[in-house]
Amino acid sequence: MSEPLLDLTGVHTRIGAYHILHGVDLQVAKGELTVLLGRNGAGKTTTLRTIMGLWPTAEGTITFEGGTIASRPTPEISRRGIAYVPENMGIFSDLTVCENMVLAATGARRAEHLDPERLEWLFGLFPALRKFWQYPAGLLSGGQKQMLAVARAIVEPRKLLLVDEPSKGLAPAIILNMIEAFRQLKATETTILLVEQNFNFARQLGDQVAVMDGGRIVHAGAMAALAEDEALQKHLLGLSLAAHQ
Amino acid sequence: MTSPTATAPAQEALPRVRTDLVPLLLVPVLALAALPLTGSFSTWVTLTFAGLAMGMIIFIIASGLTLVFGLMDVLNFGHGLFITLGAFMATSVISRMGAWVESPSLGRNLVAVGLAMALAMVGVGAVGFVFERLIIRPVYGQPLKQIMITMGGMIVGIELVKVIWGAQSVPLPLPTALGGSLLFGDAAVEKYRLIATVVGLAVFGIMLWVLSRTKVGLLIRAGVQDREMVESLGYRIGLLFFGVFIAGSALAGLGGVMWGMYQQSVTPEMGGAINILLFIVIIIGGLGSVGGCFIGALLVGLVANYTGFLAPKVALFSNILLMVIVLLWRPQGLYPVVKR
Numbered sequence: 317m318s319e320p321l322l323d324l325t326g327v328h329t330r331i332g333a334y335h336i337l338h339g340v341d342l343q344v345a346k347g348e349l350t351v352l353l354g355r356n357g358a359g360k361t362t363t364l365r366t367i368m369g370l371w372p373t374a375e376g377t378i379t380f381e382g383g384t385i386a387s388r389p390t391p392e393i394s395r396r397g398i399a400y401v402p403e404n405m406g407i408f409s410d411l412t413v414c415e416n417m418v419l420a421a422t423g424a425r426r427a428e429h430l431d432p433e434r435l436e437w438l439f440g441l442f443p444a445l446r447k448f449w450q451y452p453a454g455l456l457s458g459g460q461k462q463m464l465a466v467a468r469a470i471v472e473p474r475k476l477l478l479v480d481e482p483s484k485g486l487a488p489a490i491i492l493n494m495i496e497a498f499r500q501l502k503a504t505e506t507t508i509l510l511v512e513q514n515f516n517f518a519r520q521l522g523d524q525v526a527v528m529d530g531g532r533i534v535h536a537g538a539m540a541a542l543a544e545d546e547a548l549q550k551h552l553l554g555l556s557l558a559a560h561q
Numbered sequence: 562m563t564s565p566t567a568t569a570p571a572q573e574a575l576p577r578v579r580t581d582l583v584p585l586l587l588v589p590v591l592a593l594a595a596l597p598l599t600g601s602f603s604t605w606v607t608l609t610f611a612g613l614a615m616g617m618i619i620f621i622i623a624s625g626l627t628l629v630f631g632l633m634d635v636l637n638f639g640h641g642l643f644i645t646l647g648a649f650m651a652t653s654v655i656s657r658m659g660a661w662v663e664s665p666s667l668g669r670n671l672v673a674v675g676l677a678m679a680l681a682m683v684g685v686g687a688v689g690f691v692f693e694r695l696i697i698r699p700v701y702g703q704p705l706k707q708i709m710i711t712m713g714g715m716i717v718g719i720e721l722v723k724v725i726w727g728a729q730s731v732p733l734p735l736p737t738a739l740g741g742s743l744l745f746g747d748a749a750v751e752k753y754r755l756i757a758t759v760v761g762l763a764v765f766g767i768m769l770w771v772l773s774r775t776k777v778g779l780l781i782r783a784g785v786q787d788r789e790m791v792e793s794l795g796y797r798i799g800l801l802f803f804g805v806f807i808a809g810s811a812l813a814g815l816g817g818v819m820w821g822m823y824q825q826s827v828t829p830e831m832g833g834a835i836n837i838l839l840f841i842v843i844i845i846g847g848l849g850s851v852g853g854c855f856i857g858a859l860l861v862g863l864v865a866n867y868t869g870f871l872a873p874k875v876a877l878f879s880n881i882l883l884m885v886i887v888l889l890w891r892p893q894g895l896y897p898v899v900k901r
Contacts, residue, residue: 368793394795406790408783410898415779420794425776451578 321346321476321507322367327376327386329359329366329531336362338531339376344476344524349498349508351518351539353553354528360511361403363528364478367509368400369393380476395422397475401482403511405465409454413445413464416453420468430471438467441497459490466497470506477501477508483517495520515553519543527552584895588859595867606748608866614754616862617761618823620855622816623839624768625809631785631849631898633802635697636704639711640839641832642718643810646688647681647817648827649722652731654680662736670736674822681818682811688718689810693803715833722829730828733821757819764812765855772851781805785849785898841880845887847894856895860887 320343329337337359344350352360365371367378373386385393394400399420408416414427417435424430427449439446442463448456453464462482469477482498483491491514498521501508512518518525522539535542535552542548592609599605626640654677655662661673696714700706734740735753742749772778780801784791788798820835821827842861846853864883868876875882887895 370789370793389797390789390792391795391797394793400793402790402793406787406793408786408790410786411779411783418776419779419783419791422795455578 348523350524351522358528359531399469403480603747612863612866614757616859620858627843639715641836643813644817645832647814648821651677651818667738685814686811849898850896853896
């Protein structure tokens, strides 16, 4: 594993009376795709939200590129180069696809200010975006919204991309589209932390894997090792990869 | 960058973009429905212009309130204070410009009114700055406390208005050239009501332009839907809200001047009295929707004038009745804002 771009040490998160994260230790290596796996309620989404500053860090440290970002305001964390795609996609449904993209681009006031080369690349990844460019995003299908959410997050180069369950509720053809998009993104050496429950999806993309349970990381290592170890899969996830295929 | 090789999704048909025009039609339908009831065309024209002018002023005041709610879920029951303050600041300006106000020159009159409006907007915007910092900010996300503290803030503010300007009604006369009526056939339409309608349309047009053509407008529209995502994209929603709050306060100040001139006198209680009307308008329109607020304000203005003429007893509760009818039809208001 190369040097960590993002490093969480002993992170605790409390939301009101609930203690959700109980000392999360997680390293995300630069230029790699790390998958965060775990059952419902394990704390995966809370981990991403804590990194983004959407929930305050109660204890522990979060460092990004060597500087602390724990409990810093979300806009400041974003401006350091971290993009976030939430589980609900966070699409502004009353805005057009174009307006959604413009909002995500620093300094762009209109579509003409977007990097045309990068935009072409994104249209290549997600052709539906070109087609629905001037349409209200609320009219897109679930899969198209997910494409828009990912495209919006990478409309400009980012140092770290946090993505929460991108395959959730998507048709198999769209999932293939999404896998290809993440592969191309990996080729640009973008660091990605991906929360997933679909192990088959995760296996095809992940370099590293961390498994959460009860608000803690209970396993961390190479994805290839977990993908080959059925006993470990059963132990950590309750299901083997074979059951997902 | 690698060439695009991703699997293209199957060709999908382009969905039809449906513009919801039904609420827009309510205003002309209501006006046309009132035509046979009013008895004469000239009376109908007079009432319709009175209703439109009233609606435009209410829109100017309420537009900031609806955006403030839409962006941060802040229920500012102290908005009425800004109306009162704007109106009283205008009395101070107008009283010092007697020669300009009484001059038969339209230009000099407009300078006096324009100055009163500008100073009221700046003054009330400054008060809005302090109000947001001291009163609203400590209670973000606490709706019950917001209601209590903003109402408390308004009560204290109105007492301060009484200390400065006195508790009595203060006249706010229309400048000479802006008084009187224009005759369209037999129908008499007050000049001031025409001016109020034009100013209201101008404010609406500017707001639409800002919301649809500028990045700040995009951010406001996005923030009304999902403020957390706006922050995740690197924007400080608190700063945006702060700006919108100050602009909304300034517009309430402008509305206060216009309402005061509409009534030709101002009282410390005028803002509180209009407050209920404002909430009716923004609920009818859909909380957070500027377009809905505009339609809602026009409906409220027209209904108030038509019922005031046709059935004065019904006029006492006509706006509540209008709200009930609209909400039975569209429980989220005319143009509901899609929130995350």
